Amino acid sequence: MADAAWQQLLERVRADIPDLLQEFLRELGDHEGYTEGDVPQEDLERTALQAFDLFLDRLANQGEAEVWPDFPRALGRRRARQGLRIDQFTEAVRINFRLIWRALDRAAHPDLVDELVANGERVLTVVERYATEVQRSFLDETQLMAQFHRSAxxxxxxxxxxxxxxxxxxxxxxxxxxxxxxxxxxxxxxxxxxxxxxxxxxxxxxxxxxxxxxxxxxxxxxxxxxxxxxxxxxxxxxxxxxxxxxxxxxxxxxxxxxxxxxxxxxxxxxxxxxxxxxxxxxxxxxxLAGFEHELIGPFAEVPAEEQNRFAVTVHAFMRSGSIQQAADVLFVHRNTVFKRMRAFAAVTGLDVRIPRDAAIAFLLLPEPTGVQINTER
Known part of the structure; x- marks a missing residue:
C-alpha cells in the first residue's frame, strides 16, 4: 500500500487529468496516422483518459499487473485494426509517458520532490510494463490480421x-x-x-x-x-x-x-x-437526434394533419389523465378520444396511460396548433 505522501502526489496528478488530456491531443494532432480520422476523436479522448487512470492506479498499487489487466491488450488490438503502423502507435504511447512524468514533476513541487525521487523506479516499472503489454498486443494482432487477411x-x-x-x-x-x-x-x-x-x-x-x-x-x-x-x-x-x-x-x-x-x-x-x-x-x-423513431415509431411518416390531431388529443389527455375530461375540452365524444389514443399507440407503440410512455410523448410530440380547446370547467 502506498504511503500517504505518495498517495497525495498521485491525487494531485489526478486533478490535472483534464489538462493532461488537452496536452495529449495537441501533441498527437500533428502526427501521421491521427490526422485523417482513422482513429475517431472520441476514441482518442476515451483511451487517453483510461491510460492516465491506468498509470495512476498501478502507481498507487506499486505497479501490480492485475490492475487494469485488459485495457493494454484491447488498445493494442484496436489500434492494429485501425490501420496504424507500429511507429505511429508507439509515438502515442511515448506522449502518454512524457505527459504523465511532466504531471508528476509539476505535482511534486515544491514539497514532494523527494517522494517522487524515491519512487522513480516504481514509475519506470509501470511505464515499461505498460509499453510491453500494448506493443505485444499490437504486434500479435498485426500478425493475426496478416495471417487471416483481415486487415482490409x-x-x-x-x-x-x-x-x-x-x-x-x-x-x-x-x-x-x-x-x-x-x-x-x-x-x-x-x-x-x-x-x-x-x-x-x-x-x-x-x-x-x-x-x-x-x-x-x-x-x-x-x-x-x-x-x-x-x-x-x-x-x-x-x-x-x-x-x-x-x-x-x-x-x-x-x-x-x-x-x-x-x-x-x-x-x-x-x-x-x-x-x-x-x-x-x-x-x-x-x-439522440435521428433516432426518434426508436421512441415514437414512424410518427414522422403520418400526414401532418393526422400528427396534429394525435398531438391535440394526447396533450389534452395528459393534462388531466381523464378520457372524459379530454373529450370535454376538445368538444368531442369520449369514444373519439379513446379511438385516437388507440390509433396513436398503434403508430408509436406508446400508451400514454403509462408514465414512461407519457413522458416520451410529452417531450417528443410537437405542440398542437389550430384547434379550439374548451377551457371552461
Whole structure:
C-alpha cells in the first residue's frame, strides 16, 4: 500500500487529468496516422483518459499487473485494426509517458520532490510494463490480421464507425463487406468482456457484423422483416437499436448505443424507450437526434394533419389523465378520444396511460396548433 505522501502526489496528478488530456491531443494532432480520422476523436479522448487512470492506479498499487489487466491488450488490438503502423502507435504511447512524468514533476513541487525521487523506479516499472503489454498486443494482432487477411475488412469497419467516410467511400466499404449501403440495419452494443466464443459464433451464424471498440462490441445486421433481433436473441445482454437507415448512420448509432449502454439498468435487450428518462437526466437528448423513431415509431411518416390531431388529443389527455375530461375540452365524444389514443399507440407503440410512455410523448410530440380547446370547467 502506498504511503500517504505518495498517495497525495498521485491525487494531485489526478486533478490535472483534464489538462493532461488537452496536452495529449495537441501533441498527437500533428502526427501521421491521427490526422485523417482513422482513429475517431472520441476514441482518442476515451483511451487517453483510461491510460492516465491506468498509470495512476498501478502507481498507487506499486505497479501490480492485475490492475487494469485488459485495457493494454484491447488498445493494442484496436489500434492494429485501425490501420496504424507500429511507429505511429508507439509515438502515442511515448506522449502518454512524457505527459504523465511532466504531471508528476509539476505535482511534486515544491514539497514532494523527494517522494517522487524515491519512487522513480516504481514509475519506470509501470511505464515499461505498460509499453510491453500494448506493443505485444499490437504486434500479435498485426500478425493475426496478416495471417487471416483481415486487415482490409477491419479497416473498413473502423473507417465506417469513425463517421468520416464520404459517399464514395461508403460505397466501397459496402462492396468490401458484402452489404447494402442503403439497407435498414439493427444493432446490439454488448460488453466485450462478456462475449464468449460461443456467443461470437452464434452471432456469426446469424449473419451479424461486429466491431469492437474498447469495452463494447457493436454487432449489426440487416433487419429481417417485422420480427427484430430481440426475438431470436432475447437473452442478448446489451443496448439495442431496432432501425438504422443505411451504413452511413452506423457511426451515429454506435454513439447512441454507447450512451444507452452506460445507463442500462437491467439485463437483456435494453432499448431507447427503456433508458430514455435516464438519458434525458444526463442531458443526452440532443445526441439522440435521428433516432426518434426508436421512441415514437414512424410518427414522422403520418400526414401532418393526422400528427396534429394525435398531438391535440394526447396533450389534452395528459393534462388531466381523464378520457372524459379530454373529450370535454376538445368538444368531442369520449369514444373519439379513446379511438385516437388507440390509433396513436398503434403508430408509436406508446400508451400514454403509462408514465414512461407519457413522458416520451410529452417531450417528443410537437405542440398542437389550430384547434379550439374548451377551457371552461
Amino acid at each position: 475488412r477491419e479497416r473498413a469497419l473502423s473507417r465506417l464507425f469513425s463517421g468520416h467516410a464520404d459517399a464514395d467511400e461508403l460505397g466501397s466499404i459496402a462492396e468490401l463487406l458484402g452489404i447494402r449501403r442503403h439497407e435498414v440495419y439493427e444493432m446490439f452494443a454488448l460488453e466485450s468482456a462478456g462475449l464468449t466464443e460461443q456467443d461470437r459464433k452464434r452471432m456469426a451464424d446469424s449473419a451479424a457484423y461486429s466491431y469492437e471498440d474498447g469495452e463494447l462490441t457493436f454487432l449489426f445486421r440487416p433487419r429481417r422483416g417485422i420480427a427484430d433481433w430481440t426475438v431470436s436473441h432475447p437473452d442478448a445482454d446489451g443496448a439495442y437499436l431496432s432501425r438504422i437507415d443505411g451504413i452511413g448512420k452506423l457511426a451515429h448509432a454506435a454513439v447512441v448505443a454507447r450512451r444507452l449502454a452506460e445507463v442500462r439498468t437491467r439485463p437483456g435487450p435494453f432499448t431507447l424507450k427503456d433508458g430514455f428518462h435516464r438519458l434525458i437526466a444526463t442531458g443526452a437528448r440532443d445526441g
